[in-house]
Ligand SMILES: [Zn+2]
């Protein structure tokens with residue numbers, strides 16, 4: 001199955017027979033946080049979203065070449081301000097360098113923010129937001145990537161529950177992690193829903209079963 005091999009790539013688990021993580025969507029993992037909502041996460045995202053959606057014509061640094069020498073171009077219609085870099089001559093908006101550059105239904109996007117910390121199904125979120133479940137899944141991945149960009153410590157990204165996948169590592173088999181792909185932020189999921197980094201020495205230990213919280217990079221590679 002395709003998902004299995006991708007998860008194995010992501011976690012770098014040695015392919016001991018029977019020790020392969022099984023992808024799943026475990027909504028009970030975070031029972032402590034169930035439907036608590038997370039106003040802080042929503043407010044954090046809303047503030048960052050307002051910055052990206054700003055109509056201010058002050059040019060940010062060019063996301064293509066990094067030069068701080070761009071000028072504003074006249075936006076057409078109600079589009080976001082566009083900028084053109086004098087150095088590499090490419091055009092960009094404030095969204096260009098983010099994982100949100102190609103958003104579907106931009107007008108409805110921010111409505112997902114209050115739902116992100118909830119352990120609800122994609123189908124339920126899709127019903128509430130009146131978009132397809134596939135769009136919700138997409139938004140969740142994009143937001144998690146964006147959160148890791150805004151806060152590389154991963155503290156905010158860890159609060160997201162909606163659309164997050166977990167991989168089960170069965171108990172009782174010696175498990176050793178191989179080096180993971182660059183940028184992989186897969187973590188161990190704790191019983192209370194908190195995620196913690198994978199052990200530095202790569203030893204997962206024998207107790208288990210263990211849950212891996214699949215990072216957005218590995219999730220979108222599936
Ligand atoms: Zn440039």
Ligand SMILES: [Zn+2]
Pocket residue numbers: 010011183184185186214215217218219
């Ligand atoms: Zn990963």
